[in-house]
Amino acid sequence: MQQKVAVFRKEHFNAAHRLFNPHWDDKTNNEVFGKCNNPHFHGHNYELIVKITGTPNTETGFVYDMKLLSDIIHEKVIDRFDHRNLNEECTEFKNLNPTAENIAIVIYQLLRPSIDSRFDLQVRLYETERNFVEYPA
Numbered sequence: 001m002q003q004k005v006a007v008f009r010k011e012h013f014n015a016a017h018r019l020f021n022p023h024w025d026d027k028t029n030n031e032v033f034g035k036c037n038n039p040h041f042h043g044h045n046y047e048l049i050v051k052i053t054g055t056p057n058t059e060t061g062f063v064y065d066m067k068l069l070s071d072i073i074h075e076k077v078i079d080r081f082d083h084r085n086l087n088e089e090c091t092e093f094k095n096l097n098p099t100a101e102n103i104a105i106v107i108y109q110l111l112r113p114s115i116d117s118r119f120d121l122q123v124r125l126y127e128t129e130r131n132f133v134e135y136p137a
Contacts, residue, residue, distance in 0.1 A: 002055040003055065003056075004055055005053070005054070005055070006052070007051070007052050007062075007063045007064055008051050008052075009049070009069045010047065010048070010049050011050070011070070011073050011077070011078060012045060012047050012048060013046050013083075014043060014044070014082060014083055015043065015044065015046060015081050015086050016041040016043040016084070016085045016086065017041060017042070017093070017098040018037060018039065018041045019033040019097055019098070020097065021097065041085060044128065046081075046103075046125060046127060047132075048124070049124040050111065050121070050122075050124075051120075051123075051124065052119045052120065053119065053120040054118060054119040064115075064119060073111070076110040076111055076114060080110070081103075086103070092106045092110075093106075100131065104124075104125040105135050107125065108123045108136070122136060123135050
């Protein structure tokens with residue numbers, strides 16, 4: 001039985017967003033989202049960690065080619081979200097509140113088709129040094 005190993009790739013991107021529910025009034029949005037409801041948006045320096053779990057290849061010793069993983073992350077995520085206003089420039093968030101939770105789910109959905117299903121995939125997204133989410137949990 002081969003042993004599973006997890007490999008991780010860390011990347012970052014900067015993006016602005018506003019947390020807002022269009023079905024609520026301003027008072028409710030301010031109560032729920034606070035400063036994150038700023039109508040002029042606010043930004044984060046997101047740290048993204050992508051985890052792939054699998055068995056090392058018998059010929060290379062790699063679980064996954066990390067250069068390939070970096071290229072996929074850049075193509076599918078960084079090029080799409082870096083230095084963007086997520087609410088206004090990214091179709092993924094036209095009708096989806098860009099919370100850290102939703103951003104992580106979207107990133108997973110963008111990456112999953114490019115990574116063979118024999119590998120387990122997990123996304124960890126740091127919105128701040130102290131606040132982060134993982135998907136799937």
